Amino acid sequence: MRYRNPSKRIKDFKEVALGLTEKQALKEAQLCLQCKKPRCIDGCPVEIDIPKFISFVKEKDYLGGLKKIREYNNLPSICGRVCPQESQCQGNCIRGKKTRPVAIGALERFVADYEMLLGKAEAPEVKPPNGRKVAIIGSGPAGLTVAADLAKLGYDTTAFEALHEPGGVLLYGIPEFRLPKKVLQREIDYVRSLGVKIIVNWVIGRTQTIGELIAEGFEAVFIGVGAGSPKYLRITGENLNNVYFASEFLTRVNLMKAYRFPEYDTPVKRARRVAVIGGGNVAMDSARTALRLGAEKVYIIYRRSEKELPSRHEEVENAKEEGIEFYFLSNPRMIIGDERGWARAIKCEKMRLGEPDESGRRKPEPSGEEFTIDVDQVIVAVGQRSNPVLVRSVQGLKLWGEGYIVADKDGATNLEKVFAGGDITTGAATVISAMGAGKRAARAIDDFIMGRTKSSPQPPEPILSQSKH
Numbered sequence: 001m002r003y004r005n006p007s008k009r010i011k012d013f014k015e016v017a018l019g020l021t022e023k024q025a026l027k028e029a030q031l032c033l034q035c036k037k038p039r040c041i042d043g044c045p046v047e048i049d050i051p052k053f054i055s056f057v058k059e060k061d062y063l064g065g066l067k068k069i070r071e072y073n074n075l076p077s078i079c080g081r082v083c084p085q086e087s088q089c090q091g092n093c094i095r096g097k098k099t100r101p102v103a104i105g106a107l108e109r110f111v112a113d114y115e116m117l118l119g120k121a122e123a124p125e126v127k128p129p130n131g132r133k134v135a136i137i138g139s140g141p142a143g144l145t146v147a148a149d150l151a152k153l154g155y156d157t158t159a160f161e162a163l164h165e166p167g168g169v170l171l172y173g174i175p176e177f178r179l180p181k182k183v184l185q186r187e188i189d190y191v192r193s194l195g196v197k198i199i200v201n202w203v204i205g206r207t208q209t210i211g212e213l214i215a216e217g218f219e220a221v222f223i224g225v226g227a228g229s230p231k232y233l234r235i236t237g238e239n240l241n242n243v244y245f246a247s248e249f250l251t252r253v254n255l256m257k258a259y260r261f262p263e264y265d266t267p268v269k270r271a272r273r274v275a276v277i278g279g280g281n282v283a284m285d286s287a288r289t290a291l292r293l294g295a296e297k298v299y300i301i302y303r304r305s306e307k308e309l310p311s312r313h314e315e316v317e318n319a320k321e322e323g324i325e326f327y328f329l330s331n332p333r334m335i336i337g338d339e340r341g342w343a344r345a346i347k348c349e350k351m352r353l354g355e356p357d358e359s360g361r362r363k364p365e366p367s368g369e370e371f372t373i374d375v376d377q378v379i380v381a382v383g384q385r386s387n388p389v390l391v392r393s394v395q396g397l398k399l400w401g402e403g404y405i406v407a408d409k410d411g412a413t414n415l416e417k418v419f420a421g422g423d424i425t426t427g428a429a430t431v432i433s434a435m436g437a438g439k440r441a442a443r444a445i446d447d448f449i450m451g452r453t454k455s456s457p458q459p460p461e462p463i464l465s466q467s468k469h
């Protein structure tokens with residue numbers, strides 16, 4: 001994969017990874033062994049027939065390859081860019097045992113971008129309308145997948161989205177330099193071309209309830225509202241000026257175009273020295289965004305070691321190349337403010353790794369040694385949790401943990417006609433796991449409406465009383 005030069009790319013928000021050339025793609029496709037028992041498919045949550053699509057690339061039939069992928073995945077140019085392939089399809093690739101794995105993600109991106117360059121797309125195959133209506137709440141990867149898969153089967157599907165544009169985290173979380181908005185727009189256009197209706201500025205739980213949707217004639221409802229609320233550090237100084245939660249910071253910049261203030265009217269404070277707390281994709285995106293907004297120094301403060309960083313390896317490498325500095329085994333203890341209430345420094349404690357915790361990773365333990373870094377902005381990226389607006393509006397819906405919905409592997413909840421999937425059922429996860437959940441739920445909803453399953457696979461609790469709040 002070709003990448004833009006770090007010294008140039010940190011000055012703008014244009015895409016960093018440039019994709020494969022045709023020559024590179026053909027060479028890469030030749031590497032695939034076309035295994036009889038391809039392990040790569042086992043690593044893909046939506047089970048794309050990877051060897052088959054690669055065989056199309058080998059034959060230079062790129063649109064044929066894309067068509068094959070779309071049988072399983074409605075958002076290929078997105079997955080080709082942001083999926084953690086290294087731990088999924090590519091991580092499983094048999095060729096990788098002896099040498100390096102086939103760059104499956106880059107090939108997926110190549111065929112999807114090929115169609116985009118042509119500027120026209122083949123009309124998708126959609127079954128004739130069956131007159132059955134399904135409502136989808138949320139238009140992130142989970143919701144878009146359910147909506148698209150059911151539309152292909154002839155369902156009348158409507159996605160209700162709280163924000164003013166569809167896409168979920170793909171739109172407001174992942175920055176332009178990793179996932180250009182025009183790429184997302186093209187995938188959403190494809191979903192719409194299947195007949196999916198997307199209604200924006202529509203907050204289910206406030207504008208309308210699930211009970212009202214069912215009363216309107218929707219025969220099933222899929223909840224794919226993600227986990228968009230921030231987790232707190234709960235340390236002194238978290239309320240100081242210029243301390244942001246990553247979700248707010250990224251939403252301002254990505255969705256509200258704050259980096260073009262005053263041309264766009266949402267401001268974001270630009271800072272000289274920024275500390276980002278956390279080690280996941282959200283932390284890397286926040287740090288690299290702060291850099292592009294003009295920060296001179298950006299630090300990532302992470303309480304475990306580099307080995308445990310949950311972010312995609314590629315993004316860590318990109319961040320390092322761009323000059324982001326890492327403080328590993330460091331835990332923030334306090335954000336120090338000035339007399340006017342602005343963040344000025346962050347006090348941290350050095351950690352050491354102890355025994356593995358319930359996640360299997362070695363637990364960071366305090367060492368008692370403290371240090372302070374001068375900063376004028378802090379971005380907290382220590383995880384997301386469920387937003388309570390929707391879940392609190394559905395009485396009787398079974399929840400776990402911090403407000404996540406209990407659903408079985410096919411998305412069935414304890415309430416009849418109500419399915420759920422993606423981050424709202426698992427906690428913050430990945431694009432492809434949300435899409436995998438969406439695929440399984442679409443199948444289960446089809447079975448349910450067509451009477452192939454008696455009702456929801458879990459013991460149903462049919463009294464669906466609703467309360468707006």
Ligand code: FAD
Pocket residue numbers: 082083084137138139140141142143160161162163166167168169170173174202203204205224225226227228250281282285312387389390421422423424428429430431432434
């Ligand atoms: P979301 O994408 O969160 O979509 C939910 C949608 O529901 C939103 O549009 C929201 O506005 C809407 N909604 C919420 N409440 C309501 C309501 N009451 N009524 C109507 N609509 C509602 N994963 C990767 O695989 N690779 C990455 O590189 C990666 N990077 C990431 C970077 C960032 C900054 C973040 C935040 C996440 C990243 N992830 C990444 C995780 C991935 O984006 C999520 O796991 C995935 O988007 C979850 O999909 P979803 O459909 O469940 O929810």
Ligand code: SF4
Pocket residue numbers: 031032033034035038039040041050051092093094095096102104
């Ligand atoms: Fe090709 Fe690797 Fe899949 Fe085998 S496991 S078919 S080599 S991509």
